[in-house]
Amino acid sequence: IAGITQAPTSQILAAGRRMTLRCTQDMRHNAMYWYRQDLGLGLRLIHYSNTAGTTGKGEVPDGYSVSRANTDDFPLTLASAVPSQTSVYFCASSEGTGGTDTQYFGPGTRLTVL
Amino acid sequence: SQQGEEDPQALSIQEGENATMNCSYKTSINNLQWYRQNSGRGLVHLILIRSNEREKHSGRLRVTLDTSKKSSSLLITASRAADTASYFCNTGKLIFGQGTTLQVKP
Numbered sequence A: 001i002a003g004i005t006q007a008p009t010s011q012i013l014a015a016g017r018r019m020t021l022r023c024t025q026d027m028r029h030n031a032m033y034w035y036r037q038d039l040g041l042g043l044r045l046i047h048y049s050n051t052a053g054t055t056g057k058g059e060v061p062d063g064y065s066v067s068r069a070n071t072d073d074f075p076l077t078l079a080s081a082v083p084s085q086t087s088v089y090f091c092a093s094s095e096g097t098g099g100t101d102t103q104y105f106g107p108g109t110r111l112t113v114l
Numbered sequence B: 001s002q003q004g005e006e007d008p009q010a011l012s013i014q015e016g017e018n019a020t021m022n023c024s025y026k027t028s029i030n031n032l033q034w035y036r037q038n039s040g041r042g043l044v045h046l047i048l049i050r051s052n053e054r055e056k057h058s059g060r061l062r063v064t065l066d067t068s069k070k071s072s073s074l075l076i077t078a079s080r081a082a083d084t085a086s087y088f089c090n091t092g093k094l095i096f097g098q099g100t101t102l103q104v105k106p
Helices: none
Strands: A004-007 A010-013 A019-025 A031-038 A042-049 A064-066 A076-078 A087-094 A109-113 B005-007 B010-014 B019-024 B031-037 B043-050 B055-058 B061-066 B071-076 B085-090 B100-105
Touching: A004 A087, A019 A031, A019 A087, A019 A109, A042 A064, B005 B085, B010 B019, B019 B100, B031 B061, B031 B071, B043 B055, B043 B061, B043 B071, B071 B085
Parallel strands: A010 A109, B010 B100
Antiparallel strands: A004 A019, A019 A076, A031 A042, A031 A087, A064 A076, A087 A109, B005 B019, B019 B071, B031 B043, B031 B085, B055 B061, B061 B071, B085 B100
């Protein structure tokens, strides 16, 4: 059982480039989430999706977009990367929505924007 | 905000000692969850305690919840070097605090 997989594991990106972080879950969970984690700031929610076909904005959505074409995949796209988007990105999923269910996290993607 | 705030920010103990970390929150909750994050890894769920429960155990973990004080505590007994990690509480909204960083020295 893989749970949640993320790709790539790490990436160095030039500012202004477009980048898509991939996230796939095999638990048939309804809800999926993208967080970024920065030193001293904890985890901050970027976008979420309660079910396939719907998405919502989190605390820090600017500069990011997501899509949820099916249950399993929830890619995060940086249309034009900026250095402030240097961070570790975590994808998570939960069976239920609303945030009260246990979340299962992927291993993370470490992104550096130069 | 329903954000749980962990305290202390950092804790350093010797192997074999007990570690206690606390979580405070501001509004009513349905449940409270504790997660662990090893360095460079994603968060892993440890334990969930419902609002009508006062105490819950899982192995060496003991969680208490006091809804009147809007606080919870996580106790790790007989700590091991492998318990070195950051610990986060989550109060049911998609918000995580900065966590408590625990270092267990061998």
